[in-house]
Amino acid sequence: MVDFAADIVAQNDKFVTKVDAMNSAVDKAMDKWKGDGATAASERAVAHKLHGNHLATAIVDIADHYNTYGAQLVDTQTALVKILDHEIPEGMKVDDDGTVTAPKMPSDGSNAVANVLAQQVLDGQASGLQTRIKALLFQFGLSEVSAATAITTDLQLLGGYEKTPDGAPVRSQVQDILDGNKQLPSDPKELRNFWDGLTPAEKDALYEHDQYIGNHDGLPTADRDRYNREKLDDELTHAQAAQDTVDQLTAQHPDWAKGENLPPENEPGAIFADRTKYDAWKKQLDDAKDRATDLPDMLKVQAEANKPGRYLMVWDSVTGDTMPHAAISAGNPDTATNVSTYVPGTGVTPAKIDGYMDRAELMRESAKLAGAKDPAVITWIGYDTPPTPVDWGAHADPTNWNIDDASNRKYADAGAPALNKFQEGLRATHDGNPSYNTVVGHSYGTAVVGDAAAHGNSLNADAVALVASPGTTVDHASDLHLTGVPQDQVPNKVYVSTAAHDIIYEAQLMEPFGTNPEDPSFGATHFASDPGKDSFWGVTTDAHGQYWDIVDGKPCKSLVNLGDIIAGAEPTAK
Secondary structure (H helix, E strand, O other), X not given: OXXXXXXXXXXXXXXXXXXXXXXXXXXXXXXXXXXXHHHHHHHHHHHHHHHHHHHHHHHHHHXXXXXXXXXXXXXXXXXXXXXXXXXXXXXXXEOOOOOEEOOOOOOOOOOHHHHHHHHHHHHHHHHHHHHHHHHHHHHHHHHHHHHHHHHHHHHHHHHHHHHOOOOOOOOHHHHHHHOOOOOOOOOHHHHHHHHHOOOHHXXXXXXXXXXXXXXXXXXXXXXXXXXXXXXXXXXXXXXXXXXXXXXXXXXXXXXXXXXXXXXXXXXXXXXXXXXXXXXXXXXXXXXXXXXXXXXXXXXXXXXXXXXXXXXXXXXXXXXXXXXXXXXXXXXXXXXXXXXXXXXXXXXXXXXXXXXXXXXXXXXXXXXXXXXXXXXXXXXXXXXXXXXOOOOHHHHOOOOOOOOOOOOOOHHHHHHHHHHHHHHHHHHHHOOOOOOEEEEEEEOHHHHHHHHHXXXXXXXXXXXXXXXXXXXXXXXXXXXXXXXXXXXXXXXXXEEEEOOOOEXXXXXXXXXXXXXXXXXXXXXXXXXXXXXOOOOOOOOEOHHHHOOOOEEOOEEOHHHHHHHHHHHOOOOOOO
């Protein structure tokens, strides 16, 4: 069922792409067509797009129900098979309805008393096994009925939208949100419950009301992915048009674009026609450049999200102060057995997400080799990263107290709440048995992870891995809190590693975020890494990024160990 759901989503994405392409073509035509006829045509195009969206949303709902109930059925089946294959003693009989019958011991002879006692033991075992098997069979049947009911309802809605594109009017609980009288639930669990009760038309209406709805933690991954792609495609169309304008204006005046041959400035009593023309040109150019600012990020995110098995978990070009935010998952975290969130550090923007998705895929494959059945790894750039490494020159000035570099904790403080909520959302939308969830922080990203797990916060993860950490904002692993992990066991689930030649050691000397996690006094669990590239000084920037290297066709030590951690095992590479 889960595989079928993935295929449904893939086919649906093709349908949505065609609808969007048609809508984009209409938008371009509207630029050249004015008047009442153009308005009517534009309205019809929007209505057709919404119609297509209702159909698409209904299809995504079907896929989501296949995911949900498919995972439940697989979990129940796995539990049943485990009992039948490994726990049924020889001689016991199991009927199709779950009745377990113990073999009959002889009731006469010299061992009659012992046989009676043995029979009681066997009957007790049979009774216990029967109770468990019948409970699982009942659960399996209940899931089958629930799946059939949900999918039948979805198909009826789909048929209804085919005949009546607008669908039924939205209900009051949704209309209140559209009118601004209420808001979507902020708690991921509450949002998941609320969302599951909506019709496709109501979901689409909420998207039209808030086109960044796909970033809300608590929405199923399939819905997040579809709405985020919709918004990204829309913004990309406008940003590309703005870049086209930049190119056209630059071609008109290549010398002005280089800052050459500029007309003299206007002065009182001296107005130059060329300067007036230049000022208008420059205003247009600056406006177009501003609207095209995020185009490199958009293009890279779209290219990475469009690769097979990818889900666009976050696309947000408005929340960040200095950069857009994005998150892409390799694998579906709602159905995965193991889910890891990778938090990169300094200087990482969505325009660079391709290299970080390569790392995510490497960790995913490493986790599979370590025994994870179906892992998903997410590259999460959901915060404004520091723009530069530690600026030693700036720190030499004792009057400079607020330096915008990797020594400034403000980026971690701002990113921690978003990471916390993202992790809560992963738990809220997961189908079937709980997944084993980890968070892998690299460089400054480890400060974000530590900040999210301390200072009154608890990070919803089973374990964290801190790679090349400058510090975590706390002085001891026991100061961190992981949801569901007993506090006295947390240090055993905080894994740390720094390569011998990593330049991060220079930043650690400042201890900008507390005790170096590699210090034994921090109390974390160490795992091995290869030393990395060396130099005359003993450290290099290259070593800082070599934790995911493939050396002579084999994964390096840290990559093996990260796969182990994601799989829920202890690190094996020494």
